[in-house]
Amino acid sequence: MDADHRSGCPINLTLEMLGDRWSLIVIRDVMFGDRRHFRELLTQSEEGIASNILAARLKRLVAAGLLTKEPDPSHSQKAVYSLTGPAIELVPLIAQMGAWGRRHTPVSEELSIRAQLLEEGGPKLWAGFMDELRHIHLGAPKPRRSVLAELQAAYERVVAENAAKRKRGR
Amino acid sequence: MDADHRSGCPINLTLEMLGDRWSLIVIRDVMFGDRRHFRELLTQSEEGIASNILAARLKRLVAAGLLTKEPDPSHSQKAVYSLTGPAIELVPLIAQMGAWGRRHTPVSEELSIRAQLLEEGGPKLWAGFMDELRHIHLGAPKPRRSVLAELQAAYERVVAENAAKRKRGR
DNA sequence: ACAACCGATTGCGAAACGCAACCAGTATTA
DNA sequence: TAATACTGGTTGCGTTTCGCAATCGGTTGT
Incomplete structure (x- = not known):
């Protein structure tokens, strides 16, 4: 060694x-x-x-x-x-880390929605996301589906929902 | 926050x-x-x-x-x-970490055989292993299968194989 | 000419790391 | 019973890393 x-x-x-x-x-x-x-x-x-x-x-x-x-x-x-490539292959590790953190640490709802989607999507979603990252960072062909856009949209939806909640609460 | x-x-x-x-x-x-x-x-x-x-x-x-x-x-x-319980639920994260390390770092064969088996076994094996850990550490009922024993046996088999190889090589 | 922005670097106090020596209490052994 | 080894640590100390703030020379847009 x-x-x-x-x-x-x-x-x-x-x-x-x-x-x-x-x-x-x-x-x-x-x-x-x-x-x-x-x-x-x-x-x-x-x-x-x-x-x-x-x-x-x-x-x-x-x-x-x-x-x-x-x-x-x-x-x-x-x-x-x-x-x-090696960094892109960290996606499953990061997904598991997010899943664990979501269960066992005091996460905020807004910042954990991506982790939730990544967990629910499972290995198939991870693979699609990795394809997209290979397109963005390594110049690989562009996949049809954009997981990144889905994650971002979900995040913004939650942010907007919480803003509306806070407004109603006042 | x-x-x-x-x-x-x-x-x-x-x-x-x-x-x-x-x-x-x-x-x-x-x-x-x-x-x-x-x-x-x-x-x-x-x-x-x-x-x-x-x-x-x-x-x-x-x-x-x-x-x-x-x-x-x-x-x-x-x-x-x-x-x-929370520590036991780190098994999937640790499995992914082992899988990544096995592909992208200069691991030794002997010390990575467990990671390989854990990766090949997938979520079903992880769940069995977690059941076993709950038995050992939390007093839960003893599961039939012992993943720990399988990992240990595989490790010892590789160690013995490599010892034999070294002996032949001399 | 000038302000804003670019990827950093420097200085410095605080915290963490890493090594080795040491400790008091408990069990084993001669 | 006296010596020995093993238990889970603690202490001291020098080195490295962290974290914050200020700053830097070069580039770009106005």
Whole structure:
């Protein structure tokens, strides 16, 4: 086993790569929020990541082969971050993580609707979503169905419902 | 949303609870290695956790409701750690994590055979394994099939095979 | 010319990590 | 009964990481 790894256990090696409080948050935002630029990830994150932490995480994730960084042709300074194949294959893990969190942590309804749909959709939906991510991030052919749009629409529906509820409640 | 949480997103809340380099290692060892005592977790861990880190993690996991700590009747000083229901329901997440690690990290064959069987078995096997964990840790009725024994047997078979290979190779 | 925006970097205090030594109480053994 | 080993930890200490705020040089749009 490599000297730079604690063990060859798949759980351990995955934790060595993703076992911290920010890496999967960044991947989640690229994956579900389609945030491709540094500033988008910095300012539109629910959790408020600091810029130095974000820079460090992006660097590590690129080095680990989970993200790629390319110059944006439309802006000589802009960088575009994309998911790689391995990162896209994290979808089942993230779906299970969302499902567990939804059951066992104090989630907000609005932010857990995506996790609910992803759980209810099961492996078939995940596969469709992964196809869509391969289209967006890897240039694969465009699938008919857009899971991303469905998740976003459901989220907005819940936000609107809750806004209406709050209005009635006042 | 609570002031002590970064956001109500299920991914984030799960990471706040388990997003570090040791918590899931400890749960893995209790779950798959049936290590129930401090010393077992300390010395029989592949990764070599430090005793102060282990003590801190056990305390946190008990506080988070993922483990329980009880005195061992056979030894007035011994403590027994058990998985709770929520921890047992991490099985699908851990299975997906093992499956991903097996594909995308430099795992050792011996330590990844369990992940392979868990992946191939799918949700039905996971459910059987969870039933068995509920028997071991929560006193639920004993299921017919022992997934734990199957995983352990497969592991030992691979270890023996590789030992034979090494012997032939010399 | 100038303001806004781009992806970061720097400085700094606080917290977590990792290692080694150590501890008191309990059970086993000679 | 005295020594030994094992129990679940604790303590000290140096290193690394985290988290926050301010800042930076370069680019773009007005």
